Amino acid sequence: MITNQPIGIFDSGIGGLTVFSSILKALPQYDYIYFGDNARAPYGSRSFNTIHQYTWECVQWLFQQGCPLVILACNTASARALRTIQQQDLEKAGYQDRRVLGVIRPTAEVIGNYSDTKQIGVLGTKGTVNSGSYLLEIVKFAPEVKVYQQACPLWVPLIENGEHEKPGADYFIKEYLDQLMGQCKDIDTLLLACTHYPLLAEKIKANLAENFTVVSQGDIVADSLVDYLNRHREMEARLSKDATRRFYTTTDDTSDFDNLAAMFFPEEVKANHVAMKG
Incomplete structure (x- = not known):
């Protein structure tokens, strides 16, 4: 019988670790389960129905591990699946006492404060951009x-x-930045609207003038979660607080996940494999 009730952190791959590390700094006392669907990543180019299906499967898996609260640390999942999960799936599946939160709304609430020109560029996956969620x-x-x-x-x-730290990545970083900046010369703030992209932050900044502000979502989402738990004391009281963290991935060989996770966590990460249907 499951007795601990951790916070679930979900992403299509390793990108959500950038958010998870910020959440841990803000709220280290809680138990956490991180679940990366690396075997089916990337989500960004998949159809609406597929993104919803994969996200909902992973959310339900986290529920089955005892998580009463799940954070979609993935912009594509937040853009394409969150609303349906919140408004339809939870009730249909009998999970009315569970909550699923995303990363788009907390970011949208504050991103305007970062820009002097009020011209903001959003870098994201095809799924996030095509959804129009940030607009x-x-x-x-x-x-x-x-x-x-x-x-x-x-x-x-x-x-x-x-491959992101290798020289070959530089071409593709510059290509997309040039396309964005070609839309408006007055952009002064870039939102990294994919939780993977902070891993490219230094290379992105190297292509920009010094006056640019590059915004990652980790601290924004962490602050929003702190606020949420302060406002929803009934949920906060349910969460177990033994400061444990567990990692799971859908990829067969977990070694790549473990090595990349080492960039964010001082202790050794040993992820467990979870098999999903698709």
């Missing part, structure tokens, strides 16, 4: 901000395959 959400909180989007379909595969 819709940012205007709610900062109607004066103009948003320009650029899909970067090759960035996640580079990261998931451990």
Whole structure:
């Protein structure tokens, strides 16, 4: 019988570790399970139905491990699956007492504060960009901000395959940045709207003028979770607090996941394999 009730952190691969590390710094006392669907990554180029199916399968798996609260540390999943999960799936499956949160709304609430010109560039997967989620959400909180989007379909595969630090990645980073900046010369803030992209942050900054602000989501999502738990004391009381963390991945060979996770966590990471259907 499951007695601990950890917070679940989900991503299509390793990108969510950038968010998880920030959450751990802000809330180290809780138990956590991180689940990366690396075997089926990247999600960004997949159909709406497939992204929803994969995300919901992984969320249910985290529920079965005892997680009453799951964070989708994935922009594509947040853009394509979160609303359906929140509004339909939880009730249909009898999970009315569970909660699933995403990364888009917390980011949209504050991103306007970073820009002086009020011209913001959003870098994301095809799924996130095509959903228009940031266009819709940012205007709610900062109607004066103009948003320009650029899909970067090759960035996640580079990261998931451990190629992002090699010189060959530089060409694709510059290519997408040039396409984005070609839309508006007054952009002064770039939102890394994929939790994988902070792993490219230094290479991205090397292609930009010094006055640019490059925004990653980790601290934003962590601050939002702190606020959520303060406002929802009934959920906070349910969460177990033994400061444990467990890692799972759908890829057969977990060694690549373990090695990449070592960039974020001081202790050795030993992920367990989980087999999914698709």
